Amino acid sequence: MVLTLKKAVIATLATSAITTSAFAAVDIVKIDGSSTVYPITEAVAEEFQKETGIKVTVGVSGTGGGFKKFCRGETVISDASRPIKAKESKMCADAGISFIEIPVAFDALTVVVNKDNDWAKEMSPEELKKMWGPEAQGKIMNWSQVREGFPSLPLKLYGPGADSGTFDYFTEAIVKKEKSMRGDFTASEDDNILVQGVAGDKGGIGYFGLAYYAENKDKLGAVNIKNKEGKFVPPSVDTVMDGTYNPLSRPLFIYLNASKAAFDPKVKKFVEFYLANAGKYSKEVGYIPFSKEEYDAIIAHYKTLKTGTAFKDGPAIGLSVKEILDKATD
């Protein structure tokens, strides 16, 4: 662990000549990245600034756009709704920036149907795959094709666009292959549009974060999803926290610039504040907090300054917080 940090320091020193001064204390804690993680970071930044007077800014460039800025050293923290990709990891390494991967909260991808839909109360990942998989394109167009006994009604699919981390996670959890989904669904980057779509269409089905369902319970129904243990589980704070809502609960991350998080007093203070309050604020903005023990483990992980990602070999579904922390490697 100390070794990885040493590497980080050496790498930063080596590149500090060409990039901006690596050890100059930052004036403003600059954060950018995912719009999904934004509400948590916004809440933390708001309270942190009130308490300490240290200035914090948060941008929304999306997870990918955020990593680009992060690996150029323009930001010290990056919000991410999916783990860093090998390509992005390499971009950071080339720039001499090493990072610490920190899970901050869970989000439950919620499959929703129209309020008048009284047949699809429970579904299995296999059935979802039948609907959303690339083979379904142009073929599975009616509810009756999904399961025996479903009514004959046109199937209308609504989902986030292919650039979104939500799309990535759903594809990997359901189709079990990266970027592999049918293309003939109504896509929108704005989840409120998806809410409108499913709410206005009896044959509609879609998916997005739990917070959007929670705000629209009067218009939508949530589908119980069959988990690994074979039980149909509704999405909720409790089922995500006790781990029974799988495979559609996903961790959200922040990535820390390792040398800044280790040496810059303001960044350090901010990260400590973030981790101490992540549970409270993530719950407040509609996400699901980890357990107290898990946050303690995350804080310990941060203190060791262990760099790298647990997702070196590509995306993985259903890792626990402990596994994510333990598996982190450069």
Next chain:
Amino acid sequence: MKKNNLPENKNLDLIRALIIKHKKNDHIFAGIGFFVIASLAVALLVLFLDLLINGYPKINLEFFSNFPSRKPEMAGILSAWMGSALVLFVTFFVAVPIGVAAGIYLEEYAKKGWFADLIEINVSNLAGVPSIIYGLLALGLFVYEFGMGQSILTAGLTLSLLMLPIVIVSTREAIRGIPVHIREAAFAVGATKWQVTWHHVIQYAMGGVLTGIIIGMARAIGETAPVITIGALTFIAFLPPSPVTEVAPFINFDWLDAGFTVLPIQMFNWISRPEHAFHINAAATGAVIIMLTLLMNGVAIKLRYNIRKKIKW
């Protein structure tokens, strides 16, 4: 002359029929025109009223003096309207001198020829280029090549690029509208070209030029895409350094280098949040943007009217 000359009478009838027909066409055209304008006005009105009714509970002093917050009832647009104002300030001081000067040069000084034609076509085309293209240009050129970062200066320059063609075209139009005999009279009493331009052409064209400037500004205030592209922030709960200081020289330019957000970005962020209370904030912000745009257009019309009234040819 005999009054009831038959062939002439027949001609007269024909002419009358023709006039009636043309008048009817006139009415039809006026009707279509009115219908188009009315439907546009109604659409805008419905949109505006919808935003106003939804956002009404939020439009108060606190909304303008609060920073963004995770709590919708406490969230305000202070950093957003301040950002918009400072960015527009930069835009104004860059685009107006360059745009007006370019318009005067092209109309008064440039030799007519293929080169002038080429510039003219380009300027007109630039006015129609999608704004995101300017954002991409600015990201490559201002942010990275010139190292200006994601600052108010960068955004101001980007929006001034967007506004330049509008200012140039409207300046040229305004200058073209000045009768030749005004110029000739000035030349006749021995004025130089610059004197004619400065004392007469610019003065008389001012109404049209101002209209162009303000319409350009009104377009710039609502622009989101280029500002997002260059990397405007979403959450910023402090103001840029003040442009006015207490010690000499009383002004500073640090604010040009500061991060910022603008009204449309704040609105976009709120509209995509799950909580309905944020949608009210978004509607209120939308109403504010439309009110600002209407205000600016109103000022443009009033200024033009005042200036035209003063000119007596």
